[in-house]
Amino acid sequence: MMARKGFVYRERGEFGAGYYSTQAGSSAMSRHAGNHGSAVVGGSHSGHLDYESFQAAMEAIALRLFAEQVEENDIARHTAHCMTILKETVLEPLVKVLADQDTLLKTTEVPAAKDEVTQETAILFKSVWDGLDKIWKAYKQNHNSGWVLEDFAAMCNEFQMTQRVKPLVVHRIFYAHASPDPKRLGNVSALSFTKMLDSLVLIAEKVEQANVFQSTTGRVLALLHQMNEVCFRTRLAHLRPLFILPCIPETVVQERQPQGWRNMMSHAMDDD
Numbered sequence: 001m002m003a004r005k006g007f008v009y010r011e012r013g014e015f016g017a018g019y020y021s022t023q024a025g026s027s028a029m030s031r032h033a034g035n036h037g038s039a040v041v042g043g044s045h046s047g048h049l050d051y052e053s054f055q056a057a058m059e060a061i062a063l064r065l066f067a068e069q070v071e072e073n074d075i076a077r078h079t080a081h082c083m084t085i086l087k088e089t090v091l092e093p094l095v096k097v098l099a100d101q102d103t104l105l106k107t108t109e110v111p112a113a114k115d116e117v118t119q120e121t122a123i124l125f126k127s128v129w130d131g132l133d134k135i136w137k138a139y140k141q142n143h144n145s146g147w148v149l150e151d152f153a154a155m156c157n158e159f160q161m162t163q164r165v166k167p168l169v170v171h172r173i174f175y176a177h178a179s180p181d182p183k184r185l186g187n188v189s190a191l192s193f194t195k196m197l198d199s200l201v202l203i204a205e206k207v208e209q210a211n212v213f214q215s216t217t218g219r220v221l222a223l224l225h226q227m228n229e230v231c232f233r234t235r236l237a238h239l240r241p242l243f244i245l246p247c248i249p250e251t252v253v254q255e256r257q258p259q260g261w262r263n264m265m266s267h268a269m270d271d272d
Contacts, residue, residue, distance in 0.1 A: 051149060058086065061086065062079070062083045062085065062086040063078075065085075065086065066085045066086065067082060069082075070082055070085070120215070121216060121220055124220060124221060127244075128243040128244070128245065131239070131243045132196075132197070134236060135155065135236065136193050136196060138235055138236055145182055145192075146190035146191045146192045146195075146196075147191040147196060148188060148191075149171065149175075149178075149189070151191075152170070152199070153167070153171070153174075156170050158233065158234040159227050159230055159231075159234060160226070160230050161203055161207070161226075165206050165208075170203070173199050173206070175189060176202070177195040177196075177198050177199050177202075178190055178195065179192070179195075200220065203223065204216070204219040204220045204223040207219075212251040213251060214249070218249035221245065221246070221249060225245060228240075228241055228242050228243050
């Protein structure tokens with residue numbers, strides 16, 4: 001079938017390989033264009049919930065589910081009590097099922113990142129420190145202590161990382177490394193510069209075909225090469241080349257496995 005106008009083929013997407021709209025992505029990545037990316041219930045616009053919209057949706061769900069269980073005249077206190085019930089009865093058990101907080105993937109916990117590999121990656125980052133510092137300053141909002149989700153998502157979007165990693169994975173990587181921002185009220189998380197580097201390592205581990213490189217350092221180097229190639233499409237286009245890098249490492253040729261009926265026949269022969 002022919003793809004509709006505005007759709008491009010991607011090997012990896014929300015539902016696997018196929019054609020995806022070039023406008024697809026979370027509204028957090030297009031926050032600079034306004035709030036048009038948020039989902040509109042019952043309207044003609046479609047999109048994804050950003051973090052603030054998700055909070056509002058959770059409050060609405062809590063009020064619908066538990067309003068009758070709470071006797072409180074103050075609207076704010078009433079909502080807070082309903083949210084507390086939702087947190088204790090739904091959200092906390094859900095988090096325990098979905099992820100173990102003690103095993104969230106950090107750079108130092110990547111299986112391939114042994115001490116010597118971590119040292120190699122640190123040396124690689126040191127060699128391109130000036131370019132990384134320019135990226136940090138270009139995407140950081142001055143009133144924040146670090147990168148908030150919108151900054152991190154904008155960087156990933158402009159450097160085309162979201163074409164090789166799902167936006168949801170990008171958000172998970174951010175929250176796995178972010179910590180509360182002391183300059184912002186409320187539950188706002190931010191990345192420090194060192195955590196930004198950790199996030200880049202984890203993105204390099206999560207991109208498509210990352211397994212064709214033998215080491216974590218090779219994967220990070222390949223990611224930096226990609227950032228160099230697409231730098232002209234970012235807000236740092238005037239700094240080309242962004243990094244001075246060694247040659248990209250050789251890839252590991254994966255042994256081809258028989259597919260389809262050949263795979264079935266090979267298993268049948270083994271059984272006989």
